[in-house]
Amino acid sequence: MCGIVGYVGKENALPRVLDGLNFLEYRGYDSAGVAYFTNGKIKITKEVGRISVLEKKLPKDIYTNMAIGHTRWATHGEASKINSHPHRQGKFTVVHNGIIENYAELKKELKKAKVKFISETDTEVIPALLNYYYQQEPNILKCIQKLKNKVTGSYALGIICDDDQDHLYATRCGSPLIIAKAAKGNFIASDVPAILKYTNKYYLLDEYEIAQISMNKITIYNADLKEITKEELTFAGQAESILLNGYEHYMLKEIHEEDQVFLDTFNYYVTDNKFKKTMPHLKNYRQIHIVACGSAYYVGLIGKFLIERLAQIPVTVEVASEYRYQENFYNKQTLVIIISQSGETADSLAALRKAKEDGIDTLAIVNVIGSSIAREATYTLYIKAGPEIAVATTKAFLAQTTLMALLAIHISNRLDLLKHFNGLEQKIKYLLQQDYRQYAKAIYQEENIFYIGRQMDYALCLEGALKLKETSYINGVAYQAGELKHGTISLIKENTPVIGIATEAKVMAKTISNIKETKARKAQVILITNQDVPDKCYDKLIMIPKVHEIVSPILTVIPLQLIGYEVAKLRGCDIDKPKNLAKSVTVE
C-alpha cells in the first residue's frame, strides 16, 4: 500500500526510481509520481493509473542525480493528479506512506499561518510543516525531528529540500522504510524488492530515526539527532526470486514454489524428526489468542483446530481490526500469536502493541524479515516463503499453515507426528501438476459461488472464497456446511455452483450429507475430498492424497488457489494486481 523509492548517486536517478516503483507495484496503487532536480530546479510529474502512464509523460533525455518517487493507494481524496505524491509546499517536496491522523487539525493551524493547501490529502501537511519550521530555523534535520511531537499517525517519508540538492532525507514512524547502499549511489525504499536490481545491502530504519543520504554517504540519526551506527543487512535470496522466470503471473509462479517453500519452512525448524533451537519454549501458556487479517486469519482458524486438538489449550481467533477494541480476557498465561505475511499490516501491528501494553507475551509468524511485527513481538518465527509479489497470498499461506502445524506439535510435544511431514513435498508437487482449468471453466461465468465445509475444511473454504473474490471479483462465500440449512440453502437453485470440501474424517459423513442437500436442489457441485464418496453427490471431483489431518490443509489449499488463478485468467483479470487491493495494508 503506497510505495516509496528515492535515489541519490552518480548514475541517472529517474530510471532507478521508476525501476524501484515497478517492483513495488504489488503493494497496490492507483496513481504514481516522481520529483527530481534538473538545472537546480525541482520538477514534479504525476499521473493517475499505472507507472507506465507516468513513464510516458517523463522526458526521455533527463539526467538527474537525485529523485524521489511514489505509488499512491488513495485514502484521503480520490485518485487524481493533484492528490498524487510527491507533495510540495515552499522548499520541501515529500513522498509519504501511512496516514497522518491529526491532519485536519494541522491544516487548520497552518492555514492560520497563511499556508494554502491544494490537495485533499493528509500528506500535504508534512511539507507544509517542514517549510514552516524551516522558515523559523533553516536546519533540515531539526525540522524533520520536530515532526515527531507534532504529527500523530503513521508515516514513512522521503524528503527533498530545494536548498540542499545533495541530500535525500528519510524518516519513519509505523510505516516501513529501508535505506540501501549501492556501488554508485544510495536508495530509500518501502521494501527490499525495490532495490534488489542494484544492491542487496540495506539498513532498516527504526521509529523516528532520520537518514541523511548523499551520493556516497548514509548518515543515520536517532530521534535526538545523535549520529548512530546501524547494522548492515544483506538480502540472502537471489534477486531472481522477484522476477517472473517465465511464468505468466507472479501468483502462478508463487503457487509453483510451494513444494520448496514447504521444505524450506519445515527444515528451518525440524531436523531428524526433532525441533531445532529455532523453536521457543512455549509450554507454559494455558490460553492462546490468534490475531490476524485476511488469509492470515484463516491460517489462524486452522491453527485453532490443530492446537486445541493436540494440546487441549483453548484458542480464540480474532480479526485484528476488531481485537483492539473488544474485551480480551487474557492473563499472564496467555500467548497472543500474530500472523502476518508482510509483518506491516497496520491492524495486526496495533493488536500486537495492545497485547504488549497489557503485559502479554506475543509470538509473530511473519514472512518479511525485519518487518515491524517481527521486530516488536516477544518471539518471532519466520516462514521461509521468500518474497511474495502477487497481492493474493498463496505460498505464504501454505508456509504459515505448515508452521502452525509445527507449532501445534511443539506446544503439545507430539513429536511422533513430525513423521507425517516427511515426503509431503512430493504430494504438493503432484497437486501442482494437475490441470484445474476444467473446474475453472465450469464456474468462471458465475457471480456467486458457495464454498462449504466443516472445521478446518471450513477455514479452507474461507480461503478459497477469498482467492476468488480477490483475483476474479466473483462473490465467493464460505459457509460452515452444517449451518447451510439454517437459512442459506434458500439461495441454492439449479446449477448454483457449490465447492464442497470434505477431508476431515471426524465430520466426513456429516459434510457429505450437507453436500447432498445442495445436490438434491440441483446445485452444480465440485467436491474436494481425500476418500471415496457416493458418486451421486458431485458433478466434478478433485482427489487430494490422504494424509494425517495435521498436514492435510497444506495439500487441500492447493486446488483452491489454482482454481482461483484459472478463474481469474479466464475472466481476463489483472491477476497480480487486483483492483482496490494492496499487498501490505498499512492503514487501519
Ligand code: G6P
Ligand atoms: C491484505 C491482502 C490479504 C492479506 C491481508 C493480511 O488485505 O489483500 O491477501 O491476507 O492483507 O496481510 P498480512 O501481510 O498481514 O498477512
